[in-house]
Amino acid sequence: MPTNTDRKGAGRIRRLVPPSVPRLPLRRRNRSQVERLRRLTFWMLSIGAFLPWVGSLGWLSRATAMDRPVPVMVLGVVVLVLFSLLQVRMVRAAMDGTPANREVVASGAIALVVLATQDGHLWSWGMAATAWATGAALLLSRPGTLLATFGATAAGLYLLWPGAPDSPEALAIYTDQEEFGAAVGGYIGVSLALPWANRFQLWFWEVVRAAEAGKEAKARLAVTEERLRFARDLHDLVGHSLSAIAVKSEVAVKLAGADAERAAAEMDEVRGLAREALKEIRTAVRGYRTVDLGAELRSMAAVLEAGGIRCVLRTPPEEIPEELATLLAWVVREGTTNVLRHSAATRCRISIALQAGAAVLEMVNDGVTGVDGRGGTGLTGLAERVAASGGSVTAGADRSGEFRLRATVPLEGAR
Secondary structure, eight states: OOOOOOOOOOOBOOOOSOTTSOOOBSSOOOOOHHHHHHHHHHHHHTHHHHHHHHHHHHHHHHHHHTTOOHHHHHHHHHHHHHHHHHHHHHHHHHHHTOOOHHHHHHHHHHHHHHHHHOOOOTTTTTHHHHHHHHHHTTTSOHHHHHHHHHHHHHHHHHHHOOOSTTSHHHHTTOSSHHHHHHHHHHHHHHHHHHHHHHHHHHHHHHHHHHHHHHHHHHHHHHHHHHHHHHHHHHHHHHHHHHHHHHHHHHHHHHHTTTOHHHHHHHHHHHHHHHHHHHHHHHHHHHTOSOOOHHHHHHHHHHHHHHTTOEEEEEOOSSOOOHHHHHHHHHHHHHHHHHHHHHBOOSEEEEEEEEETTEEEEEEEESOBOSSSOOOOTHHHHHHHHHHTTTOEEEEEEOTTSOEEEEEEEEHHHHO
8 A cells, every 4th residue: 555755855055145034945845824924924024125225226327327426326335235134134033023123223323324425315315214114113112113213204304305396406306396295295105104014014923923823832732632641541551450560569579488379379460460451551552442433533623623724524323333433543543643744734524434334434635745645654554454454545645636545444344
């Protein structure tokens, strides 16, 4: 029966960007929705790293034709590169929840240098002030964001104000007073809105991250409860036998010198208890203890739901034989493990039907991530277990891209 192998990780290109920027995969990998949202949020929040370049490059090309001082223009480009790197570090710190006070101060100082040294207009070099406010807003409190927003806007207007609407400086940039007013008004609106838009985007990401952390905590709790249940069952199963073995062994040691016959009898009972305990452990491991299949299905469904996978259960109205129910419970456990470990599933359907003298269990899930869409290696042992009862197990991805685990067990073979 085919089994799956773990998918090997795709290769990555070498780092050619600063450590604060996520590495780009060589080929597209299957990512969860949260991971895709995290990456999207990072690039949306990084608008401050690219905003100053929008109009500055065009202004530099015009300034070259107007014989502006080359050293001043080179200085502008260099400080913009440093500014962008600091902005990226600020975004990374905000998403990780760590402070970046030095980056905020340093990028603010660079923005002031740009505004003071570059002879441009509001929509070119003036965007450096707006960009700084968008990054600082991610790390400051609400009052701090308010001060940073108004301060950056005022600094941009004060240092790059082109004069009166009919002045030579303004006429060199704007064709009429209406265009002048639209440019200034638009600059003020963008400068006041972008920092708060960034804060809203960061807040939305934190809400999603908190929800995802809650899901993970719920999944861990479900697994812990399952472990505790198994521990209680194991203790109830062999705890008494092991305690009796310990007591009778102590009695045999004390009687070994005084009454050899009684000591031998005690050790014979110890041997019987050990055999019985071993038999009970083997029975538990092989799954031949009585299992409430309904409770097991509900437990596995809860584990899947806790992992963010919508689960649908379909069970037959007829009563399933006890030993068959135990075997099917093992199939469901292994299938649930495969869904959680070897897929990026968002939905799963578990159905059991009694037909033609056999019980048929199917588990179908989306989010297949294996190279060939097969299950984990644990399916090999599961197939052997089911084959011992005259049944069969098949697993693999169908044409629709869903993974299907199907176990068929004859009713007679399970009795």
